[in-house]
Amino acid sequence: MSLVQGAHPQTTQPAERARAALLAWPEFNKPAVWLVAVILLIMPFIASGFFLIEIFATTLILGTIALSLMFLAGYGGMVSLMQLTVAGFAAYMVAVFGMSANTNISLGWPWWLATPMALVLATAFGTLGGALAVRTEGIYTIMITLAIGAAFYYFTNQNWAIFGGHTGINTIATPKFWGVDWRSDVPYYYVTLGVAAFCYFAVQYVSRAPFGLALQGVRDNPRRMAALGFNVNAHRVAAYAFASFIAALGGVLQVWNYRQISPGSVSVGACIDILIIAVVGGITRPIGPFIGAFIFVILRTFALDLLVKFGLDGNRFRLLIGLGFLAIVFWSSDGVIGLWERWRRRATATDKRPGGGHGHG
Amino acid sequence: MTRFIERHPAWALILLIAVAVMLWLVLAVWPPGLEEAIGRKRVFLNAVFNGITLGSLYFLVASGFTLIFGLMRNVNLAHGSLYLFGGYIGYAISTWTGSWVLGFIVAFIGVALVGVVLQIVVFRRMEGEDLRQTMVTIGLSIVFADLMLWVFGGDFYQIQTPNWLVGPIELPLVTAVKSSGEAVYLRYPMVRLVIFVAAVVIGIAMWLALNRTRVGMMVRAGVDDRDMLAATGVPIQLVFVAVFALGAGLAGIAGVVGGTFQSISPGEDTRFLLASLVVVIVGGMGSIPGAALGAVIIGLAEQLGSVYIPTYAIVVTFLIMVLVLALRPQGLLARR
Numbered sequence: 001m002s003l004v005q006g007a008h009p010q011t012t013q014p015a016e017r018a019r020a021a022l023l024a025w026p027e028f029n030k031p032a033v034w035l036v037a038v039i040l041l042i043m044p045f046i047a048s049g050f051f052l053i054e055i056f057a058t059t060l061i062l063g064t065i066a067l068s069l070m071f072l073a074g075y076g077g078m079v080s081l082m083q084l085t086v087a088g089f090a091a092y093m094v095a096v097f098g099m100s101a102n103t104n105i106s107l108g109w110p111w112w113l114a115t116p117m118a119l120v121l122a123t124a125f126g127t128l129g130g131a132l133a134v135r136t137e138g139i140y141t142i143m144i145t146l147a148i149g150a151a152f153y154y155f156t157n158q159n160w161a162i163f164g165g166h167t168g169i170n171t172i173a174t175p176k177f178w179g180v181d182w183r184s185d186v187p188y189y190y191v192t193l194g195v196a197a198f199c200y201f202a203v204q205y206v207s208r209a210p211f212g213l214a215l216q217g218v219r220d221n222p223r224r225m226a227a228l229g230f231n232v233n234a235h236r237v238a239a240y241a242f243a244s245f246i247a248a249l250g251g252v253l254q255v256w257n258y259r260q261i262s263p264g265s266v267s268v269g270a271c272i273d274i275l276i277i278a279v280v281g282g283i284t285r286p287i288g289p290f291i292g293a294f295i296f297v298i299l300r301t302f303a304l305d306l307l308v309k310f311g312l313d314g315n316r317f318r319l320l321i322g323l324g325f326l327a328i329v330f331w332s333s334d335g336v337i338g339l340w341e342r343w344r345r346r347a348t349a350t351d352k353r354p355g356g357g358h359g360h361g
Numbered sequence: 362m363t364r365f366i367e368r369h370p371a372w373a374l375i376l377l378i379a380v381a382v383m384l385w386l387v388l389a390v391w392p393p394g395l396e397e398a399i400g401r402k403r404v405f406l407n408a409v410f411n412g413i414t415l416g417s418l419y420f421l422v423a424s425g426f427t428l429i430f431g432l433m434r435n436v437n438l439a440h441g442s443l444y445l446f447g448g449y450i451g452y453a454i455s456t457w458t459g460s461w462v463l464g465f466i467v468a469f470i471g472v473a474l475v476g477v478v479l480q481i482v483v484f485r486r487m488e489g490e491d492l493r494q495t496m497v498t499i500g501l502s503i504v505f506a507d508l509m510l511w512v513f514g515g516d517f518y519q520i521q522t523p524n525w526l527v528g529p530i531e532l533p534l535v536t537a538v539k540s541s542g543e544a545v546y547l548r549y550p551m552v553r554l555v556i557f558v559a560a561v562v563i564g565i566a567m568w569l570a571l572n573r574t575r576v577g578m579m580v581r582a583g584v585d586d587r588d589m590l591a592a593t594g595v596p597i598q599l600v601f602v603a604v605f606a607l608g609a610g611l612a613g614i615a616g617v618v619g620g621t622f623q624s625i626s627p628g629e630d631t632r633f634l635l636a637s638l639v640v641v642i643v644g645g646m647g648s649i650p651g652a653a654l655g656a657v658i659i660g661l662a663e664q665l666g667s668v669y670i671p672t673y674a675i676v677v678t679f680l681i682m683v684l685v686l687a688l689r690p691q692g693l694l695a696r697r
Contacts, residue, residue, distance in 0.1 A: 079495075140646070142438075143641075151639075151678065155673075322501075325499070
């Protein structure tokens with residue numbers, strides 16, 4: 001895709017132009033961003049295997065899937081609940097085409113064939129779903145995409161020939177090459193970090209490319225964009241295709257992480273979790289889903305201990321998530337990012353600086 | 362009807378042939394060749410009846426959903442939770458008092474009250490913000506699901522069918538003819554037929570209430586243009602609360618029905634949410650006759666699918682939805 005070429009500023013250019021190109025990315029001129037990047041890069045030296053995979057890699061994977069929803073919702077105005085379904089579809093396809101313990105289902109292709117196949121098929125699946133969803137507008141999108149997600153869940157549950165029924169497909173082979181087992185903790189962490197960073201910058205780039213700007217125009221006023229000669233539906237379907245590709249990448253990472261896939265991973269609850277992650281983080285910026293995913297993973301991992309410590313029932317984790325989500329929806333439509341920005345604006349108001357940073361409309 | 366035939370003669374012909382084939386399949390004694398090809402008639406008839414009665418259950422759930430959506434533009438994704446809550450109430454009441462009918466009444470009132478509280482406390486504050494309301498209903502469905510799991514646990518509950526409804530009833534439909542020339546009639550559970558009749562009665566009552574009463578007139582006007590209705594001085598908030606209560610109460614009743622037909626357990630909320638979504642997408646959003654048509658189509662598709670193509674049954678349902686979205690995105694019976 002030509003979309004991603006600009007994600008890495010060329011270093012062969014004259015120094016000043018490179019600098020200007022670098023500064024066009026607002027992320028690069030803040031010290032905090034560099035700090036986070038460095039911390040993420042040296043994470044394997046700080047965190048142990050459990051934290052590295054269960055917290056950080058999981059955050060990056062869920063964040064990537066939620067990023068695809070953020071792209072659709074934030075720039076396209078389409079809240080799609082099937083992003084996890086697309087990811088799950090990619091995961092299933094990796095299992096079906098690749099190698100696993102269910103030899104009567106898996107075709108046994110090597111990973112470098114199975115993975116691109118899974119990505120292509122999942123992107124096609126998501127694009128078709130999107131083409132259906134754009135037949136109607138606004139609030140109907142949620143209903144249709146939720147119906148697609150739920151139908152896929154029930155289908156995987158009852159189909160044994162391809163999807164392995166409700167036990168799913170187990171012991172899926174993960175890539176090993178160049179003498180590295182890419183599923184061992186540290187290499188796997190860097191793979192997820194690389195993919196997440198790639199998706200993050202791709203979304204950043206597309207949001208400023210002509211296509212992304214047109215998409216935001218479509219979000220704000222579809223009739224006007226149509227009058228200006230833009231094909232509104234084509235833009236929307238293309239947005240679904242792009243988002244599906246990102247979600248599919250997340251799905252491939254997920255299946256490599258757990259090495260198994262079952263209908264439970266694509267349940268309606270899991271689809272809604274992705275929405276929660278994106279909304280809690282904030283759907284106005286690509287960084288939002290990652291923040292949301294981090295909060296979600298931390299809560300999911302430690303809520304049990306925390307609740308028990310407070311003398312409550314440890315199983316009420318979902319209640320906590322639901323109430324937290326309600327609170328965010330009630331008080332900050334912009335998620336945690338919105339809260340942070342509001343707080344900063346109040347803090348900088350005394351300095352008479354234009355606050356708020358760069359918003360995307 | 363005549364307008365539809367005039368406008369779409371080809372579609373009308375196809376529909377007519379489909380209905381005729383269906384009637385023949387149900388009424389006629391199947392020739393041996395057909396029985397060899399697609400199995401015994403008893404299986405088929407049972408699937409059809411199961412589909413229609415399941416459709417009546419779907420109608421009860423989806424009519425409330427579509428009513429709430431049509432008037433308030435609120436995609437109530439907590440509707441499945443209301444269904445499940447109704448089922449639990451019905452179970453608790455009917456085992457406690459031993460009265461099945463009382464379970465219905467209490468479930469209707471209890472769930473309707475939840476609906477009233479939701480509308481007054483939550484949704485009134487964010488009127489006109491469709492997306493936010495929908496997000497709130499998602500949050501609520503998570504909270505409700507967990508609360509119910511907390512109270513009732515993960516067990517399956519089945520509501521006891523009252524004695525006067527237990528057992529099959531013989532219907533005047535021939536399933537097969539014995540070699541002695543004696544006809545074998547279809548036997549079908551009484552309770553399912555009673556529920557079906559009750560759903561039809563509720564549907565007709567709702568249609569009459571919407572089309573023949575003053576309140577119904579307000580609701581229909583509200584579906585068409587909410588702001589204009591409010592401008593004419595109608596206490597629209599009251600109408601909203603009433604409609605939300607009715608829609609929620611219907612979901613509660615449906616929960617009791619579902620608990621009698623099948624069983625109630627965590628996860629059923631999602632199943633019935635999906636069913637109502639597909640039913641209203643197929644039938645047309647905001648339309649009661651649309652919900653009825655969609656419910657019967659989806660119920661039939663699900664049951665016939667699970668008999669004849671078991672591992673792909675859900676695909677049939679899904680394909681129907683896709684087909685409707687492709688040909689008539691606003692739904693079969695929606696006006697807009």
